Amino acid sequence: MHVINNKNTWILTTNNDFQDIDEQWFTQAYWMNQGRLLGANSGRGSAWVIKSEWGKWVLRHYFRGGLYAKLSKDSYFWTSLKNTRAYKEFQLLQKIHQLQLPSAKPIAALIRKSGLYYHNDLIMSHIKHQQTFADLLMANNQPIKTWQLIGKTIAQFHHHGIYHSDLNAHNILLAKPTDEHPVYLIDFDKGAIKNIKKTWRQENLNRLRRSIEKISERSCDSEFSIQWDGLLSSYQEHFS
Structure with a gap:
């Protein structure tokens, strides 16, 4: 710097x-x-x-x-x-x-x-992307592969202790699934590097879930249950 x-x-x-x-x-x-x-x-x-x-x-x-x-x-x-x-x-x-x-x-x-x-x-x-995750939530087609890629990407950040203070669907950019980076996280204002053993990782995921449900007016327990479970499973698989 x-x-x-x-x-x-x-x-x-x-x-x-x-x-x-x-x-x-x-x-x-x-x-x-x-x-x-x-x-x-x-x-x-x-x-x-x-x-x-x-x-x-x-x-x-x-x-x-x-x-x-x-x-x-x-x-x-x-x-x-x-x-x-x-x-x-x-x-x-x-x-x-x-x-x-x-x-x-x-x-x-x-x-x-x-x-x-x-x-x-x-x-x-500037990040070249096709849409935000928030845009995708308003569409009828919800490919589980995209949700899994989002879970994987969040896990990669969390693995290094990168805390996102406002992890919502607007701050997740989606590129082509075949790109080197199909998912990007943006807007790290008030972000930080934290101890990965603390509770903030689950709080990050909870914040994202609330954002998904607010934007889409659909529940991660019912309408998006398969997709949300896929995101969490991918997160757990890639967090190490």
Whole structure:
């Protein structure tokens, strides 16, 4: 990780080629003026897809959720650089990339301190995929093989102690079943590396189950019982 500091602004990068990187890279206007802004993926905020000289990237601004969003939509209380959301996610994504696990590769991050608070942004590689798991849940066809691949992928992350704080169907991307990585996990904000013997692994799976049932309005005990059992069986098989 390379850290560029200019007063109360920090830029993190992974590539020495980015000698000219500055704060403009983290604004949609910069990419729009160059005709390189391709679109947006809406979520709590927006993740903008951009076409850089080095390939497709995703630019995400950190927005708050829940009750805190009513006080400030994107300001976070400052304690130190290493405790900022972007720094911790950037560092975790680096570790995930080193382990060759299927997720986005970190490109750069921006942290700007203003008084007692800070704002942050993150640029990651764009993952080529066909749909999200949430999209699949709305379809009639539910191939058990896909559910098994999802279970296998989650097990690979858990094997290395990679905790996903919001493991839901929207954060699981599905590529072609024949691709090297048919399943990707994304959005590791507030993620961490934890002791695999703790209860968080089951809590992760429980969170995913609630997400499946909420999005599809179908139960993992009845309508999706075969698929959910397949996901869990594959998870247990590949967790070691």
